[in-house]
Amino acid sequence: MEALSRNFFLYLSKNKSLNKMAKRYGLKFGASKVVGGIDFDRTVSVIKNLNNRGLCTTVDHLGEFVNSVDETRERTAQEIHTIQTIAKEKLDAQTSVKLTSLGLDIDHHLVFENMRNILTEAQKHGVFVTIDMEDEVRCQGTLDIFKGLKTEFDNVGTVIQSYLYRSRDDINDLKKLLPNLRLVKGAYKESADVAYPDKKDVDDNLKQMIKDHLTNGNYTAVASHDDQIINFTKQFAEENNISRDLFEFQMLYGMRTQTQLDLVKQGYKMRVYVPYGNDWYGYFMRRLAERPANVAFVAKGMFRS
Template sequence: MTVLRNIFLFLSKNKRLTIVAKKYGFRFGASRYIAGKSIPEAVEVIKRLDGKGLSVTVDCLGEFVDNEAEANATANHLVRLIETLGQESLDAEISVKLTSLGLDISNDLALRNMKRILDAAEQQNIFVTIDMEDSLRCDQTLEIFTLLKLSYKDIGTVLQAYLYRTIEDLHVLKPYSPSLRLVKGAYKESPEAAFSEKQAIDDNFKKIIEIHLRNGHYTAIATHDDAIIEYTKQLVSKYQIPYSQFEFQLLYGVKADRQLELCREGYKVRLYVPFGEDWFGYYMRRMAEYPANPFPHKNKSAGRKMGIHLLHK
């Protein structure tokens, strides 16, 4: 299983395969996790989820942009998304990857584009989360987040439990009263940067959940791990943490019954809903997380064919 996970993570960073994958579209099961390629397609999915009592955070897929024109175009697209979500009055936030806004070109470019997005979001009363990417970009991401937090109220970011540095990052961020999404982590990291054993990651995940909740800051617990969900419920009961201070976040397309079950229990549930043309990297990381069942039953054969085809390109 580890070998298969590593293969998917390797594929997720291959730009040539991303181009090939766009050609084949959603025929091989990607629609299970991705809400279409356009803003109108994503909005239709969000409306259906909204009707079930589920909140969303929308991710316009794309990352590792290497030219300024593309970074600016992505920012323009996100502004249009924000305006559309505001017009539709949906319970929706957005999630943004700084590399899609030019982080690998310069911090200043990413910062300028983020300010444009946050200005638009402020007008529509929409919360924005800066996604965390791999550990090499962690310092840049937190630097930009803390700078923006001084001027914008409705902004959060993400910390990853598998990184050794995360507890220290929690302490550094505490004075900013940050709203954080806490996750296990989905990128391939070196042993120098991250835990690799599940138990160690889970233990650290529990620690950061408790620290952040007890600090009194808004906490999004992003996981499908029932043990982590139950642990969070126990913390909430033990420390009398109000339901308004936290939410569970789950991925669109994963454990739909569990999402609705948590809603019925009275918990705030928000789905991470990605859409867009540049879907391949995200899809491969989801495959890495769930390698035992990467394709819906009706698409398993097609999925294997896609894998073989891409690997031989």
């Protein structure tokens, strides 16, 4: 049943007609519970509230698969505005970007130029930028661009997904760059040719990735709502005398809020992933696909005043 639910919402996430309708109606149907606002200026108050509770953040301007050069330039300018606002408002925030919104599917030179402009501005203001990982067909292209940028900028990281067979090899390949990596399970529908079909294998691979990356001595963001993964990370770090300064936990805005606050009380760094923008539909559907509990959470929000 869980697999059917996941496949259903992943199927819906790619429906262009529903995505168009979602933009028209704004943050309806429970999306406001997991999306900070329709633009960054209206998301600032959400971030300040999280910061005041001891939670740091990373923000993501929702939208992907851009096919217009002009639109990639517009998205770049919006990202720079976000970075400038983070600095102006003194927010405890980083940013996350999807390369398909900056031209990955158009031209690698274009996306590299857009990222250089973003990272230059971010470096000026001391803001860290994470390149989000998308589906498997774009994985190698994303890593190639990350490697190129990492030779020039220290304020950039990326994401490795444990449901892909290749991921431990990718961590090993990247370790010479001393990368800051966000480690996740992954939220796209992939073929069994490239990804583990069974949840246990995905979980086991994530644990191995956490061990690999922490053992390499590189900064690790463990992005999971799974108590098993969180407890594994705590125990591994304690048993191997790994400083809490070398890792953090990350969770999605609106999900497991009490657990987030509990981790802060326990002395761990806890970063909340706060998406914003009117192109929220695909993101929202993938969140519903990840965990059946998310569907019940959103259903309650829809009917609560």
